[in-house]
Amino acid sequence: MSSTAVGLGVAALLLAVPAVAQEVTIPTRSPRTGAIIFRGGGYQPRIDTEKALEGKTPYKDTFGDASLLLIELEFQRFFYQGIGTAGLGLSAGYAEKYANALLEDGTQAADKAALKVLPLQLNGFYKFDYAAFKWGVPLVPYAKLGLVYSPWWMTKGSATEVVEGSKASGGKWGYAATAGVSFLLDVLEPRFARDFDSDLGVNHSYLFAEYTYAEVNNFGGKGLNLGSRRWMFGLALDY
Amino acid sequence: MRLSLAALLLFASTAVAQTTGTAVTFTTTSTTSGTTVLTPKADCATPVRFSWSRTGNLCTGGSLFLFVSRSSCGSEPGLTDLKLATITDTTASGTVSFTVQDALALLATPTTCATQTSEISFNLCASAKTFASVYDASCSSSFSSVGSPAFVVKFDPAPPSKPSIGKVIARDSALSVQVDGAETKSTVVVEVTALTTADGGSLPDEDAGVDAGEVVDAGEVLDAGEVLDAGSVAPEPVGPTLSFRKAAGEGNVVADGLINGVTYRVQAKIIDEAGNGSDLSDAVEGTPVKSNGLFDAYVDAGGQERGGCAATGGGIAGGAVLAALGIWLSNRRKVS
DSSP, rough: OHHHHHHHHHHHHHHHHHHHHHHHOOOOOOOOEEEEEEEEEEEEOOOOOOOGGGTHHHHHHHHTOEEEEEEEEEEEEEEEEEEEEEEEEEEEEEEEEEEEEEOHHHHHHEEEEEEEEOOOOEEEEEEEHHHHHHOOOOOEEEEEEEEEEEEEEETTTTEEEEEETTTTTEEEEEEEEEEEEEEEEEGHHHHHHHHHHHHHOOOOOEEEEEEEEESSSTOOOOOOOOOEEEEEEEEEOOO | OHHHHHHHHHHHHHHHTTOOOHHHEOOOOOEEETTEEEEEETTTTEEEEEEEEEEEEETTTTTEEEEESOOOSSSSOTTTTTEEEESSOOOOOEEEOHHHHHHHHHSSSOTTTTTOOOOOEEEEEEEEEEETTTTTEEEEEEEEEEEOOEEEEEOOOOOOOEEEEEEEEEEEEEEEEEEEOTTTOOOEEEEEOSOOOOOOOOOTTTTTTSSSSSOOTTOOOOOOOOOOOOOSSSOOOOOOOOEEEEESOOOOOOEEETTOOOEEEEEEEOOOTTTBOOOOOOOOEEOOOOOOOOOHHHTTTOOOOOOTTTHHHHHHHHHHHHHHHHHHHHHHHHHO
16 A cells, blocks of 8 residues: 555545534434413403493402413414414413402401413414524514313302302303514523523523403303403423 | 361251240231320220230240330339230230220329329330340340330320310301310311301390390401300200311311301310310300302392303313313324
């Protein structure tokens, strides 16, 4: 073997080493299939807007102007990823509010009265994240339209209320439209975001604020109106 | 040489096996707190039963003593100990029983169920003479305790102190009663007795500390001092006495299922861990009152929601939604 051949071999090896190193250090993105979302906010059901109440305000009389604290968890699955992302989401939440029950004369009783709601929602959504991923704009506007079902129950003391033979529990159907904007946290710590993806499979994380217009009264039927107009805030993780 | 050593070792191990001492295991069906059997005054003359079983051997000519003692178990039973059984053969199991009354009678200063006023404990013992040595099956002169676990029978003749009622809070169809003076691990019992009828009937006796038929406002707290006057004639009850109980330290006792507008006499007592009951507290009165929750207010205001059947249908629908969520998630895991 000539010395020229050996020299060529060594040169080829030296060239190959950086190539190998480069292959190892290039970050890889895991596939993005869905998202998990945690959110919370004030929820004030529009009970007092029911026409049959003729302007009376049982919710306000019991709870004042206070809202329920609503906590929700949502799972999304992406079915389209191109110019933005679209898919379906399912969410479940829980909200409750306590206050003193009232005596006939309007003064506070020792018993606690409570309203508890468990909103479930199936929605379709679209989020315009093309600009975020393509041009680095960290804001992602989005919208959702969903079918809502809200089991509810009212308690006094430790038991569900019963008035005139009717038990204070049930469920209401309705719909909700939501618009919001997310802030892509990846831009603050890109390296951490990459590690989050490679270690846990979380592609992107966002903080968001959204406004929901919900009509939950059996689509205009009589009875309790659990619809609301509310702001919610939370954290979303794409995986 | 090696053969001799092996033979010696085999011989020695056989000798050790022969001198394995006896060991007794006790069990009981009595109510225990750990290994302590609590006996209230009322059960002073009631037998406490233990089963026993044993393993191992007695030394040659030795006996196994089962007895009850105030002192430690590693000796032969003395004059102040209550002997339960003496085993000299190979009997492997049996039962023994005794009453606290019998044990009290053998104390250095004998007492009875009536005169023993302070708490006293007795150890359940099993003892036997030890082997002379590991190679010698004859008995040594010393005893050792061979029973386990170390059961203690604790006689607690002292009833708890009379409790007091700190507050009676009127609630809708219920009274919430705060009982003071309960010791830990005891049970608080609240007894309520109707003194008026639902239609506002009057009390037989108007001299009670709280006026007959007086309706206590919801949230109003009756001080513990507001009790029926001593010496006054207690009003006659018009209904049965209802009893409600709760472990001490778990908050107020809630007497529920009562009738709004009816005045009830409320008394409390404490039952300690052993089962001794205190005297009833001084009586306090309370009257449940109707209060309105959100649904009351809503219906009163003319709201048309009535819940009921819609809840059932909705529950099915909600369950279906959640099932769909589960199936979807399961499918997602398979894909990933």
